Amino acid sequence: MEAIQRLASESRQKVVGNLKALHSGEETIYSGCVINCGAGHCVLKVRRKNGKITAIEPDDHYNRGVGREDAVLTDTDLIKNRLQLRGCPMAWAFHKLPTSPDRILYPLKRVAGSKRMEGRYERISWDEALDLVASKMEEMVDKYGPYSITTAYQPSPALERLFALWGAGIEGWGWCSKDPGRLTMHL
Numbered sequence: 310m311e312a313i314q315r316l317a318s319e320s321r322q323k324v325v326g327n328l329k330a331l332h333s334g335e336e337t338i339y340s341g342c343v344i345n346c347g348a349g350h351c352v353l354k355v356r357r358k359n360g361k362i363t364a365i366e367p368d369d370h371y372n373r374g375v376g377r378e379d380a381v382l383t384d385t386d387l388i389k390n391r392l393q394l395r396g397c398p399m400a401w402a403f404h405k406l407p408t409s410p411d412r413i414l415y416p417l418k419r420v421a422g423s424k425r426m427e428g429r430y431e432r433i434s435w436d437e438a439l440d441l442v443a444s445k446m447e448e449m450v451d452k453y454g455p456y457s458i459t460t461a462y463q464p465s466p467a468l469e470r471l472f473a474l475w476g477a478g479i480e481g482w483g484w485c486s487k488d489p490g491r492l493t494m495h496l
Contacts, residue, residue, distance in 0.1 A: 337355070339355070371392055
């Protein structure tokens with residue numbers, strides 16, 4: 310029995326040592342998840358080392374170390390959104406996208422005459438891409454009206470302002486729980 314306990318203790322110490330080594334020299338920042346899921350757009354605690362993300366964890370600004378928040382939350386806490394926002398598996402995996410070899414780095418346009426899902430694209434300049442998107446948006450507004458363009462599940466103050474000036478639609482008005490940029494401003 311002593312041998313098993315010693316082995317378990319050594320294993321635990323090794324795991325803890327490896328985790329400490331992995332996280333030494335890291336900086337912790339808070340960020341918002343905007344994966345376009347339509348849920349709460351969670352606040353995330355991000356660990357970074359040498360410019361690369363090493364870990365993504367739940368926001369622990371509120372109720373740190375509490376397993377069940379419902380045991381400690383008051384009505385005021387709920388109204389003021391003082392609870393941990395915990396990301397979904399998409400949030401935990403999102404940090405792999407910027408370094409993925411499959412990531413698209415430049416604007417692409419479907420080759421003339423090709424059909425959707427054929428995978429035939431040509432690289433275009435950023436100016437050409439912006440002009441193309443702007444002309445298509447103007448075409449949609451002229452054809453279907455200003456509310457044919459909207460920001461679905463993507464709260465962005467810049468887009469909200471642009472669309473308001475244009476007379477187009479936006480998903481919602483004002484400060485809401487789906488706005489991680491504003492939720493993290495105090496951190």
